[in-house]
Amino acid sequence: MSLDTVATAQANPDASQPFAELGLKPDEYARIKEILGRRPTSSELAMYSVMWSEHCSYKSSKVHLKQFGDKAVKTDALLVGIGENAGVVDVGQGYAVTFKIESHNHPSFIEPYQGAATGVGGIVRDILTMGARPIAVMDPLRFGPADAADTRRVLPGIVAGVGGYGNCLGLPNIGGEVVFDETYLGNPLVNALCVGVMKHSDIKLAKAAGAGNLVVLYGAKTGGDGIGGVSVLASETFESKGPAKRPAVQVGDPFVEKVLIECSLEIFAEDLVVGIQDLGGAGLSCATSELASGGSGGMKVQLDKVPLRDPSLSPEEILMSESQERMCAIVEPSKIARFLEICEKWDVTVTVIGEVTDGNHLEITWNGELIVDVPPRTVAHDGPVYNRPLAQPAYIDAVAKEVINVPLPTTADEIKATVLKLAATPNLADKSWVTDQYDRYVQGNSIQSQPDDSGMVRIDEKTHLGVAVATDANANWSYLNPYEGAKLALAEAARNIATAGAKPLAVTNCLNFGSPEDPGVMWQFAESVRGLADGCLEMGLPVTGGNVSFYNQTGAVAILPTPVIGVLGVIDDVRTRTPMSFDRAGLDLYLLGETENDLAGSEWAYMHDQRGGIAPTADLQREMRLIDLLVAGRTKKIFSAAHDLSQGGLAATLTEMVLRYNTGATVQLDNVGLALLSETPGRVVVAIDPARTAALTSEAASQKIALTKIGTTGGDSLVINDAKISLVELRKAHTETFPKLFG
Template identity: 55%
Template sequence: MTRDLNVAVDTVGVADATPDEKQPWAELGLKEDEYQRIREVLGRRPTQSELAMYSIMWSEHCSYKSSKVHLRQFGEKNPRTPRLLAGIGENAGVVAIDDHIAVTFKVESHNHPSYVEPKQGAATGVGGIIRDIIAMGARPIAVMDSLRFGAIDHPDTARVLPGVVDGIGHYGNCVGLPNIGGETYFDPCYQGNPLVNALSVGVMPRSRLQSMQASGTGNIVILLGAKTGRDGIGGVSVLASATFSESGEGDARPSVQVGDPFTEKLLIEVCLELFDAGLVVGVQDLGGAGLTCALSETAAAGDGGMHVDLELVPLRAEGMEPQDILASESQERMLLIVDPAKAEEVLARSRRWGLLATAIGTVTGTGRLVVDFHGQTVVDVPPKSLADEGPVYNRPFTEPNDLGLIAVDRAETLPRPATDEEIRQTVLDMAASPNLCDKSWITEQYDSSVFGNTVLGAPHDAGVIRLDERTGVGIAISLDGNGRFARLDPYHGAQLALAEAYRNVAVTGATPIAVSDCLNFGSPEDPHVMWQFERAVTGIADGCQKLGIPVTGGNVSFYNQTGREAIHPTPVIGVLGVIDDVARRIPLGLGRTGDTIALIGTTLEELSGSEWAQVKHGHLGGVPPKVDLDHEMKLAELLGRLAGTEQLAAAHDLSEGGLAQALVEAICHSGLGAQILLPEGADPFTYLFSESSGRVLVVIPRGQELAVRTACEQRGLPITPLGVTDANTDGLHLRDHFDLTRGDLEAAWKGRIGSRLGE
């Protein structure tokens, strides 16, 4: 009979004396063989606290047990670039910008918590990714987000979306970080399972790079930041592996963490002060899995031993048992490893900032993580067994049965508009659709200019931030994904997302140098999902190898499904680029009147997976557009060379919605109109709505056309003049076909999100 664990603490001694006591390993998400392996590692049954720790650290979220066999490709295929200072396995990737400055960035998911409690789920997702940046030694300087929701007209979207946006805006605005862009998409497949992927970027002197290692026997373990409560207990081990029923009810709904951005702001300042003063040996943030993860990972990465007195942890809730304290995901906390001679100074500096800092243990040379609670040992484990030696599954994977049928169901065969008036109306219908319409209802809730270093933000193709006022050096970041393309072909769909993010950075004039990814998929126990995952990971790894840029880290989010229906495989790719002088950046728009509008790239009849097929037919079938990474590299090199030469006035990536949508957005962000003449013999519908990859709309100042055309020809890049910008043209004039006034375009494009949500 199972003992009531609330009566007395389950100690190591009790565990030794009661080897046959029943334990709730299945309820904690462990498999029977996993539980038996824990017993083999320990040579006895685990205590309740140890069982909780193993269930968390061996969960999908923490151990990557279903994904790591495929993620190894990133390390094996990653280009060895001298810029990479820290990569996969660290809290965030770090790349060198120059001899003195480094940048760290990472994207992670907070999907399930954001469905259960939209505002706090999204807010703490932002807070968590910010602390990953702090843990590397950097000052966070910006955030971005990639959001996906169900159908915009569904009642639950009206519940989830405003809360998510409020949470992102509230946390980022209060911490004082600009939100410099991202994306928001709607698709019925995300109904009941929205995706909330948050990215943060930070900057630091290269000399300030921090380590998570708990090294130096006798060093002090200090817990810094907020008190520990009951919020988020079981979050990563339960929510991260939960699926939601058709009604939206979760199999288990533990409390979602509650964020305090003002404490986070103090945490940033305290940590940076301690780092600059050389007072910290090692540092780890407390996010998913709380103390369990921080203690085991720092101990495993260091000398391998640590002793902690759990009763010293400051609590904000009464009656918390040791397993509760270890599993709590209370926010705004960091774990510091400090030399004993410097510990008092660390505590004093923290107090001056009004933050709690408490010595809770020491680094040992025993090779064991030992946790006591009021004088009784409740944990005694080898930390590597928690952090590094969890189960690894090479799960079966097989191509979905319907993929062949989907491939032949091509959108190119669907009925299409036949007259100029029908094409004209299609331009307006597309501009008004949820995925293509103006997103300012969302982005205006975010502060995009705090710090005064935002050079480009939403709705530009990438966000651009100045790092150094003296030299003007800066970075550009884009965050992109396309679940429909990945559903049709996960290998090429993932590469299309990579190519789009790479191109979006390039159109600002920056040189892409690094990647972070967030891989959102259904259940890994479904062989069809695992096939999608393996194909997508391989596509990204091969693509980055070809482009010569490393994957520096990221996140895997499984179990994104409602009932048995998984979301579209949705790899979201963040690309970071460097620009020598942000004054050279290339903006979105139409330049000056009389400038030439041209298209770089080739337009093919590629409509499968397109916005047109979705908006006009609700169709998903065929094969996605071809991707040519050699072409993407040549295009990026060209744009980087032309930036700042006065040979380009503006540039805009062509992606969802094709040329028609790029023209709509360029016109709506400019005071000019556009006179367009399509190439002779071109089919207007295909030319306007195809989503062929590797294309950029450019605006060339008068007198520079020959220079730009020559530069394209030298690189084998096709360039097609399309028309001119014109202050006297009201909107879009497509010669020989139709006119759309600025009023027509803005009426279709603007204000759609708020009105569809009833705001």
Template identity: 80%
Template sequence: MLASETFGSTGPAKRPSVQVGDPFTEKVLIECSLEIFAEDLVVGIQDLGGAGLSCATSELASGGSGGMRVELDTVPLRDPSLSPEEILMSESQERMCAIVEPSKIARFLEICKKWDVTVNVIGEVTDGDRLIITWHGEVIVDVPPRTVAHEGPVYNRPVAKPEYVDRMNAQVLDLPMPKSPAEVKAAILKLISTPNMADKSWVTSQYDKYVQGNTIQSQPEDSGMIRIDESTHLGVAISTDANASWSYLNPYEGAKLALAEAARNIATAGAKPLAVTNCLNFGSPEDSGVMWQFAETVRGLADGCLEMGLPVTGGNVSFYNQTGDVAILPTPVIGVLGVIQDVRARTPMSFKDAGLDLYLIGDTKNDLGGSEWAYMHGQRGGEAPIADLQKEMRLIDLLLEGQSIFVAAHDLSQGGLAVTLAEMVLHNNIGATLTLSGELGIALLSESPGRVVVAVSPADGADFAVMAKVHDISIAKIGSTGGDALTINDSVIPLNELRAAHTQTIPKLFG
């Protein structure tokens, strides 16, 4: 629903019919498909995603040299009251549409039955050049498939930069900055208890993340990781990231920054970023300002992927996310997938031992525009940071090379160094003592991109310094691990107080 219609400012609420994903059913479908592929039983196959069966049939027919005839009466339905339009457009998940030669149908159906996958023959490939779909014997679709799949109408939406952009970018932030030990403690406790920064385990624990025993790491780690080969321990990691506040101020840079963060989160675990997907969420495209946000986001993502050498494997666009004239902030969610040769060698986000040295990788600037600290104080203006993707790529190389000596690695993003440190010490209940120089508020709250905190054994410090110099990345030793508190200069925050502030917000909101 949200892709085609806005919510009205008055009147009854609309409830989008979004199916809840079923990871187990998806896994069974994948395994069934892999066995079918291994026996070379399909001529073509298409996932049922956007626009459902209408898209899958038209794309399959358009990709071949013939036509196709489909009988909607034979489509397996969860709800028998669905109209033909609903059957065609439904985006129910965990479905595939396959083309199988008649001589291989029996074996195809046998494999589906083995995996307990619902299956039915819904049509056939024809000698013609038309996609014909029937319902109760009546022809309801009769079109050349290319007109649907490749040659459909193209909208030429007006595009205009919204007036708010220059006005917001010109705003000078006037934020209170913590200075005294008491102010630093209060600021950190308040920051990590906001809904954006608070612990999300109340939500993420709803799913069983460890079915089949191949989940190596999950939230709140920087990326999720699974083992895909039990003999070699080959694994894949994936991270999804977005910062709508940055995209609101500068959608071009916002897309590049989200891409960089997702890739960085893959590398902190020791995996090499390889591919990109995306989910681009915006208000109504009939608004010229929203179209400008969208166009700038796509341009930024394209430029970023080209510069970093990361192909886009697929994606999704969701428009009309607004109520009346009020649209959501432009929110490009960027996913990056990476590969790790041996999941046993991964780098976790936190440390388990005292006596390790903590280093801050990367440069900290006065980047408070679009930050969580600014949002907390009701200030949305200023300028978003500028992504330096060349430096991000050198940082990724450093993280991969340093995998053998990093005991832990955790990237800095929303909430800056303050949130990163809090998450690291709470994960394994091991404290840390930090000595920070310069303006303490900027050091803790700035959200400059391209930064990571790593834990290193003192014996490996010299080797780490050499690696950083080779990759032209700045590093600074900022403290050490140990104790039962997070100590920053003269400010001491006991871990039990830190944990209470971090974990109570979400259960209170949803409980």
């Protein structure tokens, strides 16, 4: 096939081009021609198609995501906000922490191991490009029914991919979720979060400034994997018969990435780069156009200099390839020799592929022929923006009228049977089968991880300064009321950090939804964004960035609206954290917060095939007072343990607490069925030494948080009213589910 150059495009203006196959609409193609004043070359078409895809351009979500800026919290803690590879916050003592969460859903359905592995690799590079050392990862996961054949196909591969890549990088996996629901059948959600740490002076940005500076590609060679990944795979609904288009999923090599991390950190330490960008979604198309538009706008690239794994790749394929473990840096000529020297030391492939110019176009040549000549901002930032139709789905009013009618236990036998049934259900069962495949302790700074409410890592070994991170989403509540669901997920993630005694500081998000072309899905999305933006404003927490994943849909069946909210908090001394559970007898157990009749969207209702009713309403003022109480409880040494109530209510919380250190408890509850199974938000169980009763009572009163004594710790059973459940029997129920399902 002859090379399609800019000159050819001008000479043959009417040549037909496969824009539709590349995911572009006719009006989008017309807009590209209008920008260029001619038809695009095939290489330009490749670049626009990947960069204007839903996954890269946020064309359906931009109009709503603006709220995160419009309602932004003014805080000195935010050092880098939305728009860069990841947000950065000040955590004190001269340290900055960067964190972000992204999705790799569709690739993980097609190729579970590589899809999940490269999801981890991509988010780690996003953190690295900010100038930070990655220190921990997390992985919120969603699957179809636990006993479904396809879940048995994808779950083991996805878990192995997350563990295999992260473990090889030497990054502890400190948290996440595994949730099952039939709407994720055929559309598993693989969200990956990474946290990195640096000094304030180390922050790096994606910009190509300074004419004459060099464009340097380093890391792995470019191959044919992942071509069209973001434009076709992540930006299209799966048909009910399975995906029609199956571009090659990216293939990762964690050992190459580990070397790339160390090489990059040494380069950063010597201040050898002006700008830096990783090659993730959209590959070189993204890196070159974003760096150029982030800087002065002019750049020349010689595409034939790109080192290839597969020499048969066409220019278009090289521009679209999403091969992993690659970075693009802007380096001053005076520093290039040292840059190359460091790459050679680490045995990292490195090539100068171009230079920054004083023009305003991105020009790419192939063996001396001009094949791309575009204003870079039109590729990277000025893509189409859709204000898509949205309408409240009919089901919203219908489910609100439904009355939750589930059996509530009253007798000792019923209480015991209920607690054992909840302990064994896949959404609440022990997840050790999953988490034991992850290294939680590598690097030696993990303070807590699964099954704690949040993950926590120490970032300074002298002062013991640390950060805590939690991710949460309750898709059942978001289904009933997307606005409240997003607020409730935010509140839960913040509460999960506070139970350990850390103070919430900043928010990231991964918004997973069905097709944006469905007005009902678009309404769910818009309401979720509005809820999260309002909630963050009220709680004084900045949104530092995130990810939107649309088209999580098989045929007409969309996933439940699943906004995964990540909250990062800071703790001045990790040695003083409040543990999740108690390890001795003689402590008093108290419930913080009031219990209402909140069975709508609960796990117990779901287990009885009921998904209706009215979701709880988030009381964020009370949540903030509860957070203050939990942080004070740590600093004033009031609590021996604290554990959040969420899915499964008090029954699940007590199960997890007594099994953690094999220490029983005796609990007395009024209205026992509702007390055990309600999922009213804003509640925490705390254990205290009886000598601290007055201190707890005083703190709770000052924060206007309801306080109820429910029992004491000790023994070898969980005793609830007249029901006695031996810890041996409870542990058997809780731990056998996953090995039985997945071998």
